[in-house]
Amino acid sequence: xxxxxxxxxxxxxxxxxxxxxxxxxxxxxxxxxxxxxxxxxxxxxxxxxxxxxxxxxxxxxxxxxxxxxxxxxxxxxxxxxxxxxxxxxxxxxxxxxxxxxxxxxxxxxxxxxxxxx
Amino acid sequence: xxxxxxxxxxxxxxxxxxxxxxxxxxxxxxxxxxxxxxxxxxxxxxxxxxxxxxxxxxxxxxxxxxxxxxxxxxxxxxxxxxxxxxxxxxxxxxxxxxxxxxxxxxxxxxxx
Numbered sequence: 261x262x263x264x265x266x267x268x269x270x271x272x273x274x275x276x277x278x279x280x281x282x283x284x285x286x287x288x289x290x291x292x293x294x295x296x297x298x299x300x301x302x303x304x305x306x307x308x309x310x311x312x313x314x315x316x317x318x319x320x321x322x323x324x325x326x327x328x329x330x331x332x333x334x335x336x337x338x339x340x341x342x343x344x345x346x347x348x349x350x351x352x353x354x355x356x357x358x359x360x361x362x363x364x365x366x367x368x369x370x371x372x373x374x375x376x377x
Numbered sequence: 378x379x380x381x382x383x384x385x386x387x388x389x390x391x392x393x394x395x396x397x398x399x400x401x402x403x404x405x406x407x408x409x410x411x412x413x414x415x416x417x418x419x420x421x422x423x424x425x426x427x428x429x430x431x432x433x434x435x436x437x438x439x440x441x442x443x444x445x446x447x448x449x450x451x452x453x454x455x456x457x458x459x460x461x462x463x464x465x466x467x468x469x470x471x472x473x474x475x476x477x478x479x480x481x482x483x484x485x486x487x488x489x
Contacts, residue, residue, distance in 0.1 A: 295478065297427075304468075305419075305427060305472075310478065
């Protein structure tokens with residue numbers, strides 16, 4: 261059974277940084293692209309960033325380009341999201357999602373990031 | 378970027394009745410090389426992550442009841458719940474993967 265467990269969320273001041281982690285199990289991690297999707301309180305889903313199986317290719321939504329960085333550690337089945345220069349509108353639940361390359365077939369429970377002074 | 382626009386934003390349907398949600402893409406998500414629509418539908422219940430319902434516009438995911446069906450091609454897609462059940466109360470999202478990834482704004486389905 262696929263299991264994705266996000267961690268690292270919390271309260272951070274505007275302009276601060278945070279690193280999210282996603283521990284993956286139950287599937288062959290290196291065979292799958294992965295993505296982060298976020299959901300602001302009471303709002304819809306927003307795809308944030310994705311990474312290829314090997315990590316050689318990364319993709320970003322315009323809203324986070326230049327201040328978020330996605331990475332992965334295939335040796336330890338871990339996905340990461342480094343978030344810098346955080347703004348109030350980055351406040352959201354961040355989901356780690358298993359990306360088949362065409363759709364998201366498994367999701368974690370999410371981790372809440374709150375950007376506030 | 379591809380923009381997905383869902384309609385309606387919300388709908389209330391009686392138990393056992395049909396619910397229909399539409400999603401229009403700002404450009405075609407059909408790859409002519411393999412004749413596949415890079416398009417999916419998700420269901421999200423309160424406090425839960427989204428759950429994949431339909432991939433490739435019309436292929437039900439494993440374990441999804443057959444009252445859920447997807448149709449359409451190119452730029453216009455529909456999710457139909459043929460006989461609404463109480464457990465179907467949720468927000469439904471469309472999503473494309475033709476060019477990076479984007480989601481529709483969501484449609485909230487409630488019981489009338």
